[in-house]
Amino acid sequence: MDLKLKIWRQQNANDKGKLVDYDIKNVSPDMSFLEMLDVLNNELIEKGETPVSFDHDCREGICGSCSLQINGKPHGPDGAITTCQLHMRRFKDGDTIHIEPFRAKAFPVIKDLIVDRSSFDRIQHAGGYISVNTSGNTQDANAIPVNKDDADKAFDAATCIGCGACVAACKNASAMLFVSAKVSQYALLPQGRVEATRRAQNMVAQMDDEGFGACTNTGACSAECPKEISLTNIARLNREYLSSSLK
Amino acid sequence: MCDTSSGTTFGPAQKNEISKNMSWFSTTIARKFAMALSALFLIFFLLQHLTINMLSVFSEEAFNEASHFMGTNPIVQFLLQPVLIFAVVFHFVMGFVLEAKNRAARPIKYAKKDGSNASWMSQNMLISGLVILAFLALHFIDFWIPEMSYKYVQFLPEDADRYYGELVHKFENPLRVGAYVIAFVLLALHLLHGFQSAFQSVGFNNKFTPAIKKFCTAYAVIVPAGFILIAIYHFINH
Ligand code: HEM
Numbered sequence: 001m002d003l004k005l006k007i008w009r010q011q012n013a014n015d016k017g018k019l020v021d022y023d024i025k026n027v028s029p030d031m032s033f034l035e036m037l038d039v040l041n042n043e044l045i046e047k048g049e050t051p052v053s054f055d056h057d058c059r060e061g062i063c064g065s066c067s068l069q070i071n072g073k074p075h076g077p078d079g080a081i082t083t084c085q086l087h088m089r090r091f092k093d094g095d096t097i098h099i100e101p102f103r104a105k106a107f108p109v110i111k112d113l114i115v116d117r118s119s120f121d122r123i124q125h126a127g128g129y130i131s132v133n134t135s136g137n138t139q140d141a142n143a144i145p146v147n148k149d150d151a152d153k154a155f156d157a158a159t160c161i162g163c164g165a166c167v168a169a170c171k172n173a174s175a176m177l178f179v180s181a182k183v184s185q186y187a188l189l190p191q192g193r194v195e196a197t198r199r200a201q202n203m204v205a206q207m208d209d210e211g212f213g214a215c216t217n218t219g220a221c222s223a224e225c226p227k228e229i230s231l232t233n234i235a236r237l238n239r240e241y242l243s244s245s246l247k
Numbered sequence: 248m249c250d251t252s253s254g255t256t257f258g259p260a261q262k263n264e265i266s267k268n269m270s271w272f273s274t275t276i277a278r279k280f281a282m283a284l285s286a287l288f289l290i291f292f293l294l295q296h297l298t299i300n301m302l303s304v305f306s307e308e309a310f311n312e313a314s315h316f317m318g319t320n321p322i323v324q325f326l327l328q329p330v331l332i333f334a335v336v337f338h339f340v341m342g343f344v345l346e347a348k349n350r351a352a353r354p355i356k357y358a359k360k361d362g363s364n365a366s367w368m369s370q371n372m373l374i375s376g377l378v379i380l381a382f383l384a385l386h387f388i389d390f391w392i393p394e395m396s397y398k399y400v401q402f403l404p405e406d407a408d409r410y411y412g413e414l415v416h417k418f419e420n421p422l423r424v425g426a427y428v429i430a431f432v433l434l435a436l437h438l439l440h441g442f443q444s445a446f447q448s449v450g451f452n453n454k455f456t457p458a459i460k461k462f463c464t465a466y467a468v469i470v471p472a473g474f475i476l477i478a479i480y481h482f483i484n485h
Pocket residue numbers: 214215216217279282283286287289290293335338339342343345346372373375376377379380383437438440441442443444445446448449
């Protein structure tokens with residue numbers, strides 16, 4: 001199939017950037033979206049032009065690197081997948097596809113479609129961990145009983161791959177779904193309770209400092225999340241934050 | 248993408264100092280919590296207001312009696328009324344504050360938007376809110392300012408039977424009835440998203456949530472519809 005692409009091109013963080021039109025022909029419906037961009041880049045290189053920069057790594061939906069706002073939605077039209085899991089059969093011959101970077105003050109563009117998501121790392125550094133002495137006398141994990149229900153919920157929260165689609169989808173560029181997943185994966189386990197107060201306080205403070213917006217509970221984040229992180233985690237984050245404020 | 252390993256770059260204790268220095272109320276979660284509480288108070292008030300207005304459909308005497316009580320009871324006048332005014336002002340001011348932060352969080356907009364992943368109501372709380380605010384201004388000019396002037400400026404004699412006539416008189420004008428209807432339709436849209444959202448904001452999301460959502464939807468439709476029907480009833484009847 002033949003497609004028209006409108007791709008955001010921006011040389012560096014200071015460049016203004018603009019959408020540039022590209023025509024691409026003979027796209028196989030079996031290609032992944034990223035492969036389609038690889039083909040485009042090969043053509044650009046052969047023509048002596050600069051290829052389009054975009055993030056990717058595992059190409060199997062587990063690393064969270066691939067981003068892209070495709071036709072107004074993070075990771076394209078389908079829910080519960082990443083861009084590397086999106087296939088060209090989802091589009092029709094003659095379609096025009098808008099490809100933009102994830103947009104947020106806290107995700108500044110580095111180049112073209114690549115954004116800097118280190119604000120997520122700094123939120124993690126603020127409390128997304130448990131302090132365990134690993135000097136050889138670590139307690140066996142199974143020695144502390146965990147209710148199966150809680151273990152399952154903690155595991156669901158822990159499937160968040162930190163891709164930032166929740167931020168990209170949210171009208172407020174809010175990071176609440178991400179932060180709620182990172183807080184929940186510990187809040188539900190006895191090992192995580194030890195530092196729960198400090199974690200909720202510090203991660204929320206960092207989230208606000210980074211310039212992410214507030215949560216209006218629209219649910220767009222969860223609808224676009226490749227791991228289908230549930231909104232119940234955001235309610236839990238609210239509880240964790242509000243109750244830790246009283247301590 | 249995320250470094251999930253232990254954060255040695257910031258010592259936990261050191262970080263805690265930073266958040267302690269931040270005033271608790273300046274975080275987005277605390278603000279949304281306060282926003283939800285003010286909204287829940289307004290929702291409660293709305294039901295009480297509708298109940299009294301409803302009396303005007305069934306009995307002129309009952310409506311006058313209830314209005315006279317609300318208008319002269321010192322607890323209502325000097326405790327509940329200031330709380331209500333505070334809640335309204337707090338709610339829309341905080342709405343603007345959050346909206347400003349939310350807009351600043353995405354300085355460069357998308358060229359292509361697709362809002363199909365969330366309801367229209369949830370994405371346009373500001374628009375429905377602004378219409379409600381415009382209506383409240385009209386409502387103040389219509390009822391509250393004359394009422395305050397009657398009681399506290401002109402010191403006119405108490406007349407326990409004047410309320411019904413005043414109400415009916417307001418609904419003679421089709422333009423006012425039209426504005427009233429539009430405002431309450433937008434209030435319904437505001438509440439269709441907002442009421443259940445307030446539960447999420449205070450951290451309440453559990454096995455009762457599906458039932459609560461149904462209740463909130465019913466409230467968001469029935470209560471504004473009640474106000475609209477009363478206005479139309481008086482318009483047609485007089
Ligand atoms: C006076 C004009 C009003 C304005 C400008 C306004 C504005 C807003 C805005 C912008 C929000 C969204 C905040 C956010 O989540 O980012 C909101 C939420 C809400 N509003 Fe209003 N509003 C007004 C009046 C009312 C009234 C009269 C009621 C109820 C009777 C109400 C009930 C709610 C509820 C329940 C929420 C959801 C709170 C939450 O998500 O936690 N609002 N309002």
